[in-house]
Amino acid sequence: MQPLRSHHQNDAIPALPLYRSAPPLEVRLEDFELYAIDRLRVLKAMSDGLSRGKNPEEMEKLVKGLLRANMRHPQASEDVNKDIISHFVLRLVYCRTEDLRKWFLSMETALFRYRFLLLTSNDHRRAVMAEFNLPYKAVSNAEYEGVKDKLGQVARSIGQPPPTANDIFYKVPFEEVPELVANRKVYIHKGYAYVAMNQVVSLVVTQFRSHLSKALILTNRKWTSTIREQEKDRLTPIVEALSTSYLGPDYSQPRESAEISIKDLDQIAKSSFPLCMRHLFEKLREDHHLKHGGRMQLGLFLKGVGLKLDDALAFWRAEFSQKVGAERFEKEYAYGIRHNYGKEGKRTDYTPFSCQKIISSTPGVGDNHGCPFRHFSEENLRAALSRMGVGTRAMEDVMDKVRNRHYQIACTLTFEAVHSSTCDAGINHPNQYFIDSQKILQSKNQSPGGS
Amino acid sequence: MDPVHRRIARADIRLRGFPPILLYASPSSRHEIPLVQVVPSLSLSLPSPRRSRPFTHSLLPSPPSLSFFDSRRPLHAPQLLPLPKRPSNCLAEVKETMTREECENGPADMLIDGNKARAPREKQGNSVPDKFNSNYLKFYYGKLFPFSDIFKWMSYGNDGKHPGCDQTYFGRREFSFTLDNDIYLRFQSFTSAAELESSIQEKCPFKIDIGPVYSVDPAKRHAYAQSGDNVFTPVERELIFDIDMSDYDDVRYCCSGADVCLECWPLMTVAIKVIDTALRDDFGFNHILWVYSGRRGVHCWVCDRKARRLSNEQRASIADYFRVYKGNENSDKKVSLTSPALHPFLARSYTEVLEGIFEEKLLLSQNILATEERYEKILDMIPDESVTAELRGKWQEKRQSSISNDINVVRWEQLKQLLQSGKHKGKGLRRYVEEIVFSFTYPRLDMEVSKHMNHLLKAPFCVHPKTGRVCVPIDPNSCEEFDPTAVPTLSMLLEELNQGGVRGDVGDDLDRTSLGKSIRYFRSSFLQPLLKSCKEEMESSYNAKLQQMKNSLSW
Numbered sequence A: 001m002q003p004l005r006s007h008h009q010n011d012a013i014p015a016l017p018l019y020r021s022a023p024p025l026e027v028r029l030e031d032f033e034l035y036a037i038d039r040l041r042v043l044k045a046m047s048d049g050l051s052r053g054k055n056p057e058e059m060e061k062l063v064k065g066l067l068r069a070n071m072r073h074p075q076a077s078e079d080v081n082k083d084i085i086s087h088f089v090l091r092l093v094y095c096r097t098e099d100l101r102k103w104f105l106s107m108e109t110a111l112f113r114y115r116f117l118l119l120t121s122n123d124h125r126r127a128v129m130a131e132f133n134l135p136y137k138a139v140s141n142a143e144y145e146g147v148k149d150k151l152g153q154v155a156r157s158i159g160q161p162p163p164t165a166n167d168i169f170y171k172v173p174f175e176e177v178p179e180l181v182a183n184r185k186v187y188i189h190k191g192y193a194y195v196a197m198n199q200v201v202s203l204v205v206t207q208f209r210s211h212l213s214k215a216l217i218l219t220n221r222k223w224t225s226t227i228r229e230q231e232k233d234r235l236t237p238i239v240e241a242l243s244t245s246y247l248g249p250d251y252s253q254p255r256e257s258a259e260i261s262i263k264d265l266d267q268i269a270k271s272s273f274p275l276c277m278r279h280l281f282e283k284l285r286e287d288h289h290l291k292h293g294g295r296m297q298l299g300l301f302l303k304g305v306g307l308k309l310d311d312a313l314a315f316w317r318a319e320f321s322q323k324v325g326a327e328r329f330e331k332e333y334a335y336g337i338r339h340n341y342g343k344e345g346k347r348t349d350y351t352p353f354s355c356q357k358i359i360s361s362t363p364g365v366g367d368n369h370g371c372p373f374r375h376f377s378e379e380n381l382r383a384a385l386s387r388m389g390v391g392t393r394a395m396e397d398v399m400d401k402v403r404n405r406h407y408q409i410a411c412t413l414t415f416e417a418v419h420s421s422t423c424d425a426g427i428n429h430p431n432q433y434f435i436d437s438q439k440i441l442q443s444k445n446q447s448p449g450g451s
Numbered sequence B: 001m002d003p004v005h006r007r008i009a010r011a012d013i014r015l016r017g018f019p020p021i022l023l024y025a026s027p028s029s030r031h032e033i034p035l036v037q038v039v040p041s042l043s044l045s046l047p048s049p050r051r052s053r054p055f056t057h058s059l060l061p062s063p064p065s066l067s068f069f070d071s072r073r074p075l076h077a078p079q080l081l082p083l084p085k086r087p088s089n090c091l092a093e094v095k096e097t098m099t100r101e102e103c104e105n106g107p108a109d110m111l112i113d114g115n116k117a118r119a120p121r122e123k124q125g126n127s128v129p130d131k132f133n134s135n136y137l138k139f140y141y142g143k144l145f146p147f148s149d150i151f152k153w154m155s156y157g158n159d160g161k162h163p164g165c166d167q168t169y170f171g172r173r174e175f176s177f178t179l180d181n182d183i184y185l186r187f188q189s190f191t192s193a194a195e196l197e198s199s200i201q202e203k204c205p206f207k208i209d210i211g212p213v214y215s216v217d218p219a220k221r222h223a224y225a226q227s228g229d230n231v232f233t234p235v236e237r238e239l240i241f242d243i244d245m246s247d248y249d250d251v252r253y254c255c256s257g258a259d260v261c262l263e264c265w266p267l268m269t270v271a272i273k274v275i276d277t278a279l280r281d282d283f284g285f286n287h288i289l290w291v292y293s294g295r296r297g298v299h300c301w302v303c304d305r306k307a308r309r310l311s312n313e314q315r316a317s318i319a320d321y322f323r324v325y326k327g328n329e330n331s332d333k334k335v336s337l338t339s340p341a342l343h344p345f346l347a348r349s350y351t352e353v354l355e356g357i358f359e360e361k362l363l364l365s366q367n368i369l370a371t372e373e374r375y376e377k378i379l380d381m382i383p384d385e386s387v388t389a390e391l392r393g394k395w396q397e398k399r400q401s402s403i404s405n406d407i408n409v410v411r412w413e414q415l416k417q418l419l420q421s422g423k424h425k426g427k428g429l430r431r432y433v434e435e436i437v438f439s440f441t442y443p444r445l446d447m448e449v450s451k452h453m454n455h456l457l458k459a460p461f462c463v464h465p466k467t468g469r470v471c472v473p474i475d476p477n478s479c480e481e482f483d484p485t486a487v488p489t490l491s492m493l494l495e496e497l498n499q500g501g502v503r504g505d506v507g508d509d510l511d512r513t514s515l516g517k518s519i520r521y522f523r524s525s526f527l528q529p530l531l532k533s534c535k536e537e538m539e540s541s542y543n544a545k546l547q548q549m550k551n552s553l554s555w
């Protein structure tokens, strides 16, 4: 095991392990599972928080609470072990498919980020940097003078007090702090980003992420080549149960027995599509075109709904050819649709987007994808909801949730309003919305296929 | 009439002594419509001295036996295209253009005339070129397309003799072709310039796209796919940007969609200046190529070694750095500069580029504040009711206070004054001025193109099949002088070649056309410096490797 700097363990400060190598610890089978479940609780709650669009401060608070509630061990000295063991168990659980890896990687990275931010002193932060072997030198005083104005300008632009000569800045190749670059949180000059001490989190997070990403691939190899077989009576059942219990279905396979034909699309779009998909569907019918993000979001959803590849091609062709002509459709767009079905390119199946993914997307000019509850202006959202048949009372409830950034809850309330029925599970996935809706409609309307 | 939108049917003037050639109508018709069948005859005009070259030196596709430019694969003589059945409205259009043509130039113009053919230059800026045709294109690939430059570029120094060269490098690059029968060929790869050249000349693609360098030869990807491990993956790709005028439709009033004109083109100039400066000064890149996309936008290729090796995440971070538009189709605001100050990059872009072009060019040329509908759009961007009411009051008054000044300028000054000073001072309204300017000028990138390594982008020096214009490089240092309506077209280039006959080698021919300038720029300002630093990098990384080996040996 490798907790950060052994002397920290005696302090009151929680250690921040980097999980560089698996611990040579004895673990009781029971703990193996319990620890993992506790950690999953943390990750899952973080994932919910992020999909609500919680801002960094709110997330920090959330994580602090979650750690306190789930990651403590009755014996304080065991805290670190629990932390490390649970992490490595979940690595096994989440190494097994690309989607599981992606989810785990982003949640563990987020967890690491907030834990790093919760470290109370610069010394602790520097210790983590040292642990990662980050080779950066602090900017010298002379150099600082030269860029002082720019650094001040950046600080103002992100709402922070201007730096002083005592503040430490690191000069780092811009590629190593992509998130600071993306959000214009650093001054960049001739390929170097000037990273303030309080932004160092970004550097270490990048390191953490790339280590973990590589480790997950290795774990996956080990899992498929040896562990699964060796442990088939002991750990394997636990590992396999753990992932499904928390992540829910990914809707990558169309529902069994459900095939949707093109002629039914308009009708089911009206009755059972969540607002995000309904909007894209209507836009497509109206403009005979959708930009890339929209094609992905709607295309994968339709795949999950049960539209077969040939029908999907026919459907998109019918619309796009009205705008760009059949030739251009075949040339420029058909590939993407086949790609969604895993017939081109990497040949892996693409999974329909979850609400979390849609909500955190960033539609730009000309884009219609995203989650309307998050990305529409209030006026547009109201208009769209009333077109769906949401009444005034329910509308106010929905808008109230939107204002508090509970987008999925707003969507759930919308679901309930248009179906006059409850939805206890809440909406987590557009395809779940669709399936739940169909279930209700079928039970209400006993004559199947009646239209 | 807007000069750019004026359409003049320009007859294709052809040399004498050739098989019958067709004249084509204005490209606005969807199909090429032969107007008149002209049987060239020597008696039509006096041979000028320059024209007295031997017949075989002519540039037009000639009968196979006379073909001069590719003895291996003789071109067929241009067949007489069968007259397509035309809908009656098309006929009307043809008639109309013919009439105009006759009025302007007299019927004699329809004949082939030496003088006429030699001095079509003034007209070219105004005319929309003839729709492109695959015989011309074959010609272009045969005589003008700079294969060896493209090969040198895409080899990044790996085509040399240096022991550090990776001889497989060029062969792992994906090319893709769109053929005229709408067949789309992906994952083409070539091992040499000659192979690239002969494939392109044989297939005569309407469009050539360039993809990434993969881990293995993309043409053999299936063989590797069998082996289980996912080894077929992009490993290098230029950092690319695609800026398309059709993304600016909400801020230009002169044209929309695929059309561009000199009134809206400054938006592209802004994009080039802003992005180019940031790529160099902020990100430290040096080898940057800007290219006209042939119709309505520009492409940018950042070719530094570091840029080629960026991960998707790093590419996305650069694209996001440039992104100011957070709005989408369904939200109100397109630009929101909520922070108390602008990031140095945005501040520099604003003062050095955006503000100037907005106030000096776009404000006037787009008549941004001229009508009620338009100024309401701007007032919508200012959330302070008292300000908007005041401005609206002023602007609704019929009478103009000053006749001498442009109404847009007057109103803009009023708006600025109110927001930046006077009684509303301290409300923080200043930034709305900036937001408006950003909304109307700041570059809008197609983010997807830049974010992923495996996006394809049209190769420079392709010919756009709709406009016939060559995708020529644009010098960012003088991009304000670039005129998309004056970019050489395929037919113009062929005419230029015709005028001088053929001297022989390609370089010579190139030089005599208006493409020569573009190629010279490409070589001297882009390719040579690029190859120089490729060589240096190769040298130093090779030496480092040697050093490393030495060290490990001496252990």
Ligand code: SF4
Pocket: A274, A275, A276, A277, A354, A355, A358, A359, A370, A371, A372, A373, A407, A408, A411, A427, A428, A429, A430, A433
């Ligand atoms: S909450 Fe989910 S299902 Fe509902 S509109 Fe948003 S993304 Fe779609």
Ligand SMILES: [Zn+2]
Pocket: B252, B254, B255, B259, B260, B261, B262, B263, B264, B265
């Ligand atoms: Zn225009």
